Amino acid sequence: MKKELTHLLISLLLSTPIVAQQHSEQKHDKYVWPKDEQVKQKLQNWQDIKFGLLMHWGTYSEWGIVESWSLCPEDEGWCERRGPYAANWYEYKKAYENLQTTFNPVKFNPERWADAAKKAGMKYMIFTTKHHDGFCMFDTKQTDYKITDKKTPFSSNPRSNVTKEILGAFRQQGFMVGTYFSKPDWHTEHYWWPYFPPKDRNVSYDPKKYPEHWKKFSDFTYNQIQELMTDYGKIDILWLDGGWVRPFSTIDSTISWQRTIPYNQDIDMARIAASARQKQPGLLVVDRTVTGEFENYVTPEQSIPDHYMPIPWESCMTMGNSWSYVPKENYKSARKWVQTLVDIVAKNGNLLLNVAPGPDGEWHEEAYQRLAEIGKWVTVNGESIYNTKPLAPYRQGQWAFTSNGKSVYASYLPKESEQQIPASLSLPALNTSAKPNVTVLGTSQVLKATKTSGGLNVTIPEKIRQQLAGQPVWVLKIS
Structure with a gap:
């Protein structure tokens, strides 16, 4: 040793x-x-x-x-x-x-x-x-x-x-x-x-x-x-x-x-x-x-x-x-x-x-x-990642933001102890439509997303949480 x-x-x-x-x-x-x-x-x-x-x-x-x-x-x-x-x-x-x-x-x-x-x-x-x-x-x-x-x-x-x-x-x-x-x-x-x-x-x-x-x-x-x-x-x-x-x-x-x-x-x-x-x-x-x-x-x-x-x-x-x-x-x-x-x-x-x-x-x-x-x-x-530009607020807490002009990507960087994406996610205020279409990359299911005064709340179904377990980063696509 x-x-x-x-x-x-x-x-x-x-x-x-x-x-x-x-x-x-x-x-x-x-x-x-x-x-x-x-x-x-x-x-x-x-x-x-x-x-x-x-x-x-x-x-x-x-x-x-x-x-x-x-x-x-x-x-x-x-x-x-x-x-x-x-x-x-x-x-x-x-x-x-x-x-x-x-x-x-x-x-x-x-x-x-x-x-x-x-x-x-x-x-x-x-x-x-x-x-x-x-x-x-x-x-x-x-x-x-x-x-x-x-x-x-x-x-x-x-x-x-x-x-x-x-x-x-x-x-x-x-x-x-x-x-x-x-x-x-x-x-x-x-x-x-x-x-x-x-x-x-x-x-x-x-x-x-x-x-x-x-x-x-x-x-x-x-x-x-x-x-x-x-x-x-x-x-x-x-x-x-x-x-x-x-x-x-x-x-x-x-x-x-x-x-x-x-x-x-x-x-x-x-x-x-x-x-x-x-x-x-x-x-x-x-x-x-x-x-x-x-x-x-x-x-x-x-x-x-x-x-x-x-x-x-x-x-x-x-x-x-x-x-x-x-x-x-x-x-x-x-x-x-x-x-x-x-x-x-x-x-x-x-x-x-x-x-x-x-x-x-x-x-x-x-x-x-x-x-x-x-x-x-x-x-x-x-x-x-590719052909994107950073999007304000860029990095906030466990979030990182980019955009390709058509979609916004909100990347969630989990801590070592987090093996599954949280069942509920709160995003800061972003420049998105009143009824945004939200998915997690790697899946096709449209997620429940609610706009709030502080940003956006997204609910992640248990099936997706299990399917994407262990990923180094989870990415929400907002279009």
């Missing part, structure tokens, strides 16, 4: 949402709405589909550790090194980067992922083409630190360019697809210059003092993003992580992690976005935490705003405790995720749910089970 508890505590430590500290509460009053008509249309389409999949995958899965962060020489829990090389950072980095020579995910089958995600009701997908460690999960020409290099065993596999394979598999299932890309790169000498050993997550030299070195890094970044926008088919979203790489002028001194950024790290996002959209018209650019024209939607991490937000936003969250693969993951229940999805959609957001493949190229079987369970609910109740 103690061993299991220790493992759980380590998992929680490794998965502590670093960026939950980085990505403080979004200030939506500073959001900049896009002006490009194609971008606006793509953004609207994205807001209609509500539910997406994120996958963190790289060589770090071989050690079953937190993605990239053990390389970072900061005295933080999520950066703690473990294992035989932990005592010496240089030896550790060498061993970590040597994982490239053993990475061989022979069970890689993106079609299975895409099929499972589709059946769960997911409609868009973001894949980590490169995390902060700099290892590229695509066939870049800018470095040999990549999955397709001959040093990597999987390079001989006909599907070694996993980014291309994954994007293709999900497109085939009708998904919008996006590329996660880390702006910082801790492998290239143009970011962590060996002449100045790194002290933290930031660039290891002053770009203002060594502009020619920074120019090489900016061009390196630009060229890699150009490759992704040129050689990988239609891309809908460019999802950029590592918000400390930003112009000094964009730092918000009221946010603790931004106050620690020592240098101006401007990679010329205007140039990157313009060239990317030449290749991918209407591309959504998500320069996370850098408020302005290149953050087309905001991304609270491992958290959900406690109120409706009138701007485009997405909560990115882990199905278990970790962003990256760990041998024994603690997956949260399907009930938890259905209620989370309903809560987020009622507040005008999307849910991006992370599942991490392992070193063999497979998910834990439990992840497939969770998605199948979520999908059972979505199959019946999806009309209350």
